[in-house]
Amino acid sequence: MTENGSFFGSDWLGAFLIIAVLFGGFGGFGFGGNGAAAVDINGALATQSIQQSLGAIQLSSQNNNYETARLIDNQTMYLMNQQNSNLINAIQGYNSTNQALASGFNSVNQNIANLGYKMEECCCGIKTMLLENRLQDTQLALQDAQNKAVTSDQTAYLLNVMGKWVANAPATTA
């Protein structure tokens, strides 16, 4: 039997059969024997199978790692783009808000300025009214004083006349 030749029908097959029958080294073949060699061979085959499986798993793992890295990269780019879009939207939103606030503040400032003007105008009006009221009161007081002065003069004159009359009463004429 050679590595590339047919084992079946070769002298090696006969040799293995003799060994299997006489020494019981092929328990795993199901026709007698102590099974020790079969265990070893089974172990070797299992090891070989395991190593082949491990190789396949390793290759699969490498492919998976590559695919995972690619997916992560894609996902990262996607998320970054999404975040950028979100940031742009947010900034645009902030800009709109800022513009609205600035416009609002401008309107409020204008209203405050107008209110200031009105308050000043109102204050001026009040001061004027107070002064006018005070002037009117003064004028009334003056008028009253003048009236009293006239009355006093008249009273004094009457008293003077009456006094003269009392002192020099005219003779009665019966």
Added chain:
Amino acid sequence: MPNPMLSLLQGSQSQNNIMMQAIGAMMRGESPQNFMQSLAKNNPALQGLDLNNLNGTAEQLCRQNNIDINDAKSRINQYVNNIK
């Protein structure tokens, strides 16, 4: 990566496992007749057998032990092919 089969053969040979010795000899390209004759020197069970006609001797032993020769050949052939 070391060949697990060769590692196993080296370990088994040291344990004087005849099956492992046979597989090792086969893989080294030795003649099955030479291997069996050298094996017979230390194994009386092999002495007296016709080791120049291994297939014929195997068939005779199978008949004596009520073993289905074709089934045994098929199983060993499949096993060795799996090992290769």
